[in-house]
Amino acid sequence: MAKGGFRGGFPGGGNQMNMMKQAQKMQQDFLKMQQELESTDFEFTSGGGAVRAVVGGTRAFKSIEIKPEVVDPDDVEMLQDLILAAVNGALKAADDRTNQAMAKLQGGMGMGFPF
Numbered sequence: 001m002a003k004g005g006f007r008g009g010f011p012g013g014g015n016q017m018n019m020m021k022q023a024q025k026m027q028q029d030f031l032k033m034q035q036e037l038e039s040t041d042f043e044f045t046s047g048g049g050a051v052r053a054v055v056g057g058t059r060a061f062k063s064i065e066i067k068p069e070v071v072d073p074d075d076v077e078m079l080q081d082l083i084l085a086a087v088n089g090a091l092k093a094a095d096d097r098t099n100q101a102m103a104k105l106q107g108g109m110g111m112g113f114p115f
Helices: 013-038 076-109
Strands: 041-046 051-056 061-066
Touching: 013 076, 041 076, 051 076, 061 076
Parallel strands: none
Antiparallel strands: 041 051, 051 061
16 A cells, blocks of 8 residues: 555544544543533622622522612602612623623634524
8 A cells, every 4th residue: 555545434534533533632622611501600780789689690680689679659769770780781691691601612622603
């Protein structure tokens, strides 16, 4: 057989095996990250701690705490604004952490995949 000839197996098979292993590792890393995020609580306070919202990693609202001194029947609008700020802040914290984790995984692959 001539030099550099076919020696069995598939040409380039080593690269394919490495890519498969890398893809499997990425999938395992992704599942681990997903489980960690789903078990994490994200909280945010507004009004200097007057309202506190907690959101789970699955984006389910877990709790909203309102300090009694903030409840003013003559200013319900302010309380509504504080609740919205706390809830939106908690959701943003969850989204930011998810985006950071995804960017870390994508960086490990050496290629960018839009998600």
